[in-house]
Amino acid sequence: MPSMRQLLPLLLSAATATSTVAQSPATTYRATERKVNDLVHTKLDLRFDYAKRYAYGQEWVTLKPHGYATDSLRLDAKGMDIKAVSLVRNDVPTPLKYTYNQRKLLIGLGRMVPAGEAYTIYIEYTAKPDELDIKGSEAIGGAKGLYFINPDSAVAGKPVQIWTQGETESNSAWFPTIDKPNQKSTSEISLTVPSKYVTLSNGALVSQTPAGLGLRRDTWKMDQPHAPYLFMLAVGDFRKTTDTWRGKEVSYYLEPQYAGQARAVFGKTPRMLEFFSERLGVAYPWKKYAQVVVRDYVAGAMENTSASLFGPHAQGSAREVADWDYTLVEREIAHELFHHWFGDYVTAESWSNLTVNESFSNFSEVLWAEHEYGPDAGAAQAYRSRQNYLGNPANHSRLLARYQYADKEDLFDAVSYQKGGSILNMLRTYLGEAVFFSGLKTYLTQNAFGTGEPHQLRLTLEQASGQDLNWFFNQWYYRPGHPVVSIDYAYDAARREQTVTIKQTQPGPIYQLPMAVDVYLNGRPQRHQITVRQVTETFHFPAASRPELVNVDADKVLLWQKTDNKSLTEYAAQLRLASRYLDRREALAAAQTQLKAQPADALARQLLTAGLTDKSPVLRQFAIEAFDLQIVAQRKAAAPALARLAATDASVQVRAAALTALGSLKDKQYLPLFTNALANPSYRVQGAALLGLLGLRPEQALARAATFEADNKGSxxxxxVQVYGQAGSPAQWPLMRTKYDAADPPTRFSLLGSVGSMMGRTDDAMALTEGITRIKDLTVRYKPYLDASRLIGLLRQIEQQQATRPNAALVAQMVTAAVAEIEAAK
Ligand SMILES: [Zn+2]
Structure with a gap:
């Protein structure tokens, strides 16, 4: 599950700087929950009160004392009314004594039950998730467990839905259970719902029966054990699209208006099932695989067993879906599916061990990209992950296997996800594909329907490889941070020898780093395997003449920060000779750095120009954005290629980036290019073209904007909004306001500048109030994630622009109040 806190800074980082809130130190050792009783089977019968937002539940939960006899049972049950608790024997209930404190339900069993003897408890209860008293950090991502969306139909056009989100320990807000990841239970969930709705839950739909008064009772049965946090239900007006894989049902539940795109979004699922099953040597273990898209979801997506749930970003019109890139939804589909091995089949024993769930799913995003789109796409995804971890210094002090933390929700960070995924990718290269995956197969087989922690992973990889791996796991899983190195090169002509010196400069212990070094002579690489073990270490390689290139970490998989002391000439050789995505990216980045220091550097310009025709669309876009087109020499070098990319590139992202770059030139020779691009089916391309037109012909841009009013999305x-904000009349403010209000938070941030432009020149007091309030509200709401001073600057700019206009006094007063509120916000 990608958590909201992880997602939000990512989404906002394009618009604003991010800041990190310091964590309070946490030194308590977080032990795995002791098993006193083991869940065996959970049978639920639920009805819903949409008006009150209640669920009326009956539960029959079967358990066994784990290792010792016990006379009591402790269940997690959050914010419920408990109506009855009894022991059920031969269908006869015997009331039991219990105490309940709104969090824990402590039940006296009336006798010592021997270890291993099954017993069944009946509980009648009301779950009241909207009245749950949620404290502290739990409130950030939401911990209600059970969510009623638009239950009273108050919002016209918005669907009425019920869905659940269990991870980490929120499912105990809708059924009493032992809400810990080291428990597993089979399940049978009956849902009585208005018969117009569709239901989805774990396992197979075994019956549907009329339940009177326009109601229907659906029963979903899961006969394989899974952890309580993976239990789910969804109820709503979904339209189901069905595929199959190896005879199993694969289904997609979307709102009816988006059902036509179900296969465009989710249609690769059967092939993913095949690929992951083959690669892991363990066939997808569950009876079916469903994916459902719901409104107002609190995170990105969630791997509920056999029924993954996605937020509303995973549905769209055909044109919207065509504009998505890999990172948006396809990556998530792979991620949640891979959890059905790493997470659902073998589950992290405790939240401390979350890496054995999330690092694997993060790694699967690379595996699928590589399989579906080739090695460049896999490496591009791996690079994004690595940078995501490296980019935030707060990550560098957090452990991957983390037995100390302040809040279990903290584990859902770029360490558990991206650092861990990067480490697995590195381990795959180090051990080799076959050995690595055979080790994973053993891990999955030995721990099937059970739990795992990194030590179990190490032991199975040791078994597969015949090597001790303590050194690897100790440095990567049980210590924070990563190596920081500088790399220096020298050639000794007399000795016919190339040397490479690698110096580790990170604080703390040194790393042991096995890697490949490719030494290029006459355009051909000679590969050497080395292992760095010292603080400073020099390696010697025979070379008859000075090599064109020495490529350290030639597989480009190490998780490290390096200062690579290479000349641009060497990077030019790297771009020409070394074939990997990251080899090329490093060379282009070096050229970009050089051009910033020396805007007229011919070689750097030449490298970036080559980047414009790179086979990776990600690198073509990188090269486009690396040019500074205000510099004449760079403009001359890039513009012809940019015009070609803008008109013909296969990637809509590349076309849009080229149009945006050319738009910054405000050169009327590109007018036909922008005009033609306005007819492109891609919203991205149209958006970039419209802004290009805005720079040249504001009146035409306004006229074209009007023609897009009926159908516009995304870019x-x-x-x-930017056209209206910069060129429109104040009469267009209501159009801008409507679009702003309909946008998600990250899009709203990209609209703020335009709102500011309009506020700078409108004389409508109502519009001024509406605009300034919106800027202020968004800033207050997301203050921890953004650079508030920039937005205060925007408010001050409005005040300045209004200083000579009729509402100057009003605006000054509003801005002062807004700034005070922003500054007071946490
Ligand atoms: Zn996940």
């Missing part, structure tokens, strides 16, 4: 919506 095109942002462009429309």
């Amino acid at each position: 095109l919506t942002v462009a429309l």
